[in-house]
Amino acid sequence: MTRHYSAISLLKEGLNGQQGWRPAWRSPEPKKRYDVVIIGGGGQGLATAYYLAKTHGLRNVAVIERGWLGGGNTGRNTTAIRSNYYYPESTALYDLSLKLYEGLAKELNYNIMLSQRGMMQVISSPGEMEMAARQVNAMQVNGIEVELFDRGEVQRRVPIFNFAPDARYPVYGAIFQPRAGVARHDAVAWGYARAADRLGVDIIQQCDVQEFLIEGGRCVGVQTSKGEIRADRVGMAVAGSSGALAAKAGFRLPITSYTLQACVSEPVKPIFDTVLLSPMTGTYVSQSDKGEMVIGGGLDRVPSYGQRGNLPQLETVLSGLLEMFPIFRQLRLLRQWGGTVDVTPDSSPIFSESPVPGLFVNGGWGTGGFKAIPAGGTLFAHMLATGSHHEISRPFDLARFRSGHMIDEAAGAGIAH
């Protein structure tokens, strides 16, 4: 049976009629007891399980997932990866993630199709340009390689942008992070799932958490649709449903759930070789390897768990896109969808022990959890293995809301949520 993915195994299996491939992961029945149970089989949960097994040697671990792996926000985002944040705390988190992404395909023996094509944040007014210079300064001080482009450089790199004198969104310049890019989102989830499974982690799908087992004020496991599962520590990595799951454990979070929409066009020939964000319109766009234009934008304005979008925000995003790229008016949309994201007051994530001891929270990722999967998994695994913070996750504790030490990226880096 072939487990390792390589050119040689591809050749060997090709000659054997592809009969010898092992399933990428098992589908075991849950055991009665684990050292750690992770709720949520998205990128964050699966990465956490992988690092628990690999870094901390904890192999008696289960990931339980209500639906299917990567079916939540991991499979619904627009796959951008970047670390161009304003505050040092955020830079430490997101750049750890980017560095791990850079070696991930090799580490997991799974092609995540990372493409570091750079990300360009276009600037549409002189005032914004001054703020951009300040942001670039801050990012460089934080040790992130990032450049401030003038209009000419943007024109050279993205000739299809609307540079007409009467353009609704004129270009003054751009912030460019060369190491940013995109990756195949499903592959990140599947790669971590396969690697975790090989280290002995049980991945249990179609398993719904009905309630938490709380004894003496401490979380000692979960009651699921597949029976009771006990654990020394329970972690939830269910961004999008954090509020609803926290309610089952009897506490509240500083999170509001909103819909974030995305869409893709029909595939076309290569025309656009970077990731572009316009803070003015909130529009995100990149071209997938298949040739589709992948389009994202700001949040819908109505709190929702519905995982489906609504027209007003889509209209804002698409009208912005067409103003910036008049050539895209010829494109037809192929698919449009929505995911439910956790929005926190300071647009920064939460790593924390919950008010119920033994139950830990990884959430609050807003619109940006995908880029943080490797770091989120590393830091949450540290928390679940040791019961305490890694230095990088400490500033993201729930305590910041009481002490006032917010990491306000909405104000700092102009994050759109």
Add this chain to the structure above:
Amino acid sequence: MQLFTCPFCGPRGESEFHFGGDAGNIRPEGDVSAEVWTDYLYFKNNSRGAARQIWMHLACREVFLMERDTVTHEVISSEALVQEQQA
């Protein structure tokens, strides 16, 4: 487009409305602990399913209470916080 019902203006498109938080989140009075104050400022019910929420109709500037389902997007009821004859 979701239609929300302003108790004063009737059904209007969602883009005319602004979300104002959980109904019943009353500002704590007096000398309260940091925990109580933090809970009031930042922590949310964020219910999945039926939710009681405060909304503002931006066109008429009236604030009202709307009960809606956050999964199905059904509007269950909307009522004025202050009755019109008192306003």
